[in-house]
Amino acid sequence: xxxxxxxxxxxxxxxxxxxxxxxxxxxxxxxxxxxxxxxxxxxxxxxxxxxxxxxxxxxxxxxxxxxxxxxxxxxxxxxxxxxxxxxxxxxxxxxxxxxxxxxxxxxxxxxxxxxxxxxxxxxxxxxxxxxxxxxxxxxxxxxxxxxxxxxxxxxxxxxxxxxxxxxxxxxxxxxxxxxxxxxxxxxxxxxxxxxxxxxxxxxxxxxxxxxxxxxxxxxxxxxxxxxxxxxxxxxxxxxxxxxxxxxxxxxxxxxxxxxxxxxxxxxxxxxxxxxx
Amino acid sequence: xxxxxxxxxxxxxxxxxxxxxxxxxxxxxxxxxxxxxxxxxxxxxxxxxxxxxxxxxxxxxxxxxxxxxxxxxxxxxxxxxxxxxxxxxxxxxxxxxxxxxxxxxxxxxxxxxxxxxxxxxxxxxxxxxxxxxxxxxxxxxxxxxxxxxxxxxxxxxxxxxxxxxxxxxxxxxxxxxxxxxxxxxxxxxxxxxxxxxxxxxxxxxxxxxxxxxxxxxxxxxxxxxxxxxxxxxxx
Numbered sequence: 001x002x003x004x005x006x007x008x009x010x011x012x013x014x015x016x017x018x019x020x021x022x023x024x025x026x027x028x029x030x031x032x033x034x035x036x037x038x039x040x041x042x043x044x045x046x047x048x049x050x051x052x053x054x055x056x057x058x059x060x061x062x063x064x065x066x067x068x069x070x071x072x073x074x075x076x077x078x079x080x081x082x083x084x085x086x087x088x089x090x091x092x093x094x095x096x097x098x099x100x101x102x103x104x105x106x107x108x109x110x111x112x113x114x115x116x117x118x119x120x121x122x123x124x125x126x127x128x129x130x131x132x133x134x135x136x137x138x139x140x141x142x143x144x145x146x147x148x149x150x151x152x153x154x155x156x157x158x159x160x161x162x163x164x165x166x167x168x169x170x171x172x173x174x175x176x177x178x179x180x181x182x183x184x185x186x187x188x189x190x191x192x193x194x195x196x197x198x199x200x201x202x203x204x205x206x207x208x209x210x211x212x213x214x215x216x217x218x219x220x221x222x223x224x225x226x227x228x229x230x231x232x233x234x235x236x237x238x239x240x241x242x243x244x245x246x247x248x249x250x251x252x253x254x255x256x257x258x259x260x261x262x263x264x265x266x267x268x269x270x271x272x273x274x275x276x
Numbered sequence: 277x278x279x280x281x282x283x284x285x286x287x288x289x290x291x292x293x294x295x296x297x298x299x300x301x302x303x304x305x306x307x308x309x310x311x312x313x314x315x316x317x318x319x320x321x322x323x324x325x326x327x328x329x330x331x332x333x334x335x336x337x338x339x340x341x342x343x344x345x346x347x348x349x350x351x352x353x354x355x356x357x358x359x360x361x362x363x364x365x366x367x368x369x370x371x372x373x374x375x376x377x378x379x380x381x382x383x384x385x386x387x388x389x390x391x392x393x394x395x396x397x398x399x400x401x402x403x404x405x406x407x408x409x410x411x412x413x414x415x416x417x418x419x420x421x422x423x424x425x426x427x428x429x430x431x432x433x434x435x436x437x438x439x440x441x442x443x444x445x446x447x448x449x450x451x452x453x454x455x456x457x458x459x460x461x462x463x464x465x466x467x468x469x470x471x472x473x474x475x476x477x478x479x480x481x482x483x484x485x486x487x488x489x490x491x492x493x494x495x496x497x498x499x500x501x502x503x504x505x506x507x508x509x510x511x
Contacts, residue, residue: 171345
């Protein structure tokens with residue numbers, strides 16, 4: 001086991017993937033609890049599809065993927081949030097509209113320029129080789145920003161997640177914190193997207209928090225537990241993918257799924273014990 | 277100057293005016309019940325009092341040293357909260373979210389205040405429990421503790437007893453009465469329950485898309501409006 005890990009760490013591309021992956025997993029798991037509880041999880045999914053469209057554009061125009069995707073996905077995050085807050089349009093339907101349209105546009109752009117090749121497949125399902133040194137630097141900087149902002153505003157984020165009306169009543173600018181959540185989510189998704197894949201990245205946001213909510217009783221413990229789940233799932237996933245030559249993103253998601261099922265079972269058994 | 281003065285105010289949405297001709301005042305120590313049927317503009321008025329909605333005409337003012345964000349609000353429970361993994365203490369503490377200005381973390385005094393308010397409402401022994409596992413009455417007490425963390429002046433309660441069983445209902449009414457009589461908190465309560473409203477409240481505001489009555493409870497009991505409303509409940 002240790003031999004495998006030392007072997008993995010001798011490849012610099014794997015070390016880069018590990019650094020970015022762990023940071024993105026951590027960010028995603030912190031944001032996840034609020035997104036799931038506020039019924040915003042579909043925004044994460046919608047954003048990753050927008051991200052696919054943005055990647056396609058950057059491929060066609062030859063710009064650096066991250067520098068183009070982050071503003072596009074950020075603007076979409078603000079837009080999606082506005083839609084799901086307005087009562088006129090059904091939020092989930094609007095998100096489905098936007099995500100499928102960006103997928104379609106992305107596919108057309110790719111077909112017109114480079115054609116459906118290996119790059120496109122990597123966009124969809126992720127590639128461990130995607131991270132350049134510049135990407136790693138940017139990812140480290142941006143995910144540190146996400147983590148620091150989350151910790152600084154943790155109390156407000158909790159208050160707004162739990163009861164937005166009350167927060168507004170005591171003078172908290174709830175809209176600002178919703179916007180903060182959406183933008184931090186956009187950054188996290190763009191950073192993790194190329195490694196995890198556009199179709200799989202939202203799992204990093206949803207799974208760890210959903211799993212932790214099965215067994216934790218306090219918001220703080222949900223957050224800490226989902227951070228631990230996310231980090232360990234990523235480590236186990238990447239080792240599995242190396243050892244059995246599986247796609248990295250998919251392996252990480254499957255490990256997350258297994259943890260989720262295990263936690264749900266624990267919750268069921270506990271509930272059963274309490275009743276008997 | 278009264279805590280809340282509403283003069284000639286009306287509130288509405290794009291689709292039209294929800295409630296109009298509002299002329300009332302809430303003074304320190306009052307216990308005001310806002311009654312009326314569904315759709316009579318009660319929820320809109322709450323948003324107005326909380327300054328989440330500006331009046332279309334007229335004015336809504338706070339005075340007597342009450343700032344608009346010093347209203348302790350007890351909202352109706354949302355679907356999200358029913359399965360929210362939050363600890364009781366975390367919920368109560370979040371009432372202090374704006375007490376520290378730009379400092380984003382809670383201090384020792386905030387934690388003490390949260391604990392004291394949980395004690396005051398008789399739920400201090402639940403402080404390590406999970407909010408979603410409490411009974412309806414206990415949840416309301418925790419939310420009331422949170423509201424008290426936010427203010428010591430005025431509580432605005434939105435249908436606080438809806439969904440509670442009869443015992444929990446009378447306990448909660450008793451608790452609110454104690455806060456009003458013994459501790460001098462001003463209470464504004466929106467309620468469906470007209471019988472309890474006239475039993476506990478000092479003032480009544482009756483809405484029916486406009487102000488139908490505002491005044492002392494004793495005067496309200498003499499009005500045909502009240503008799504019809506009370507009588508209508510019986511049948």
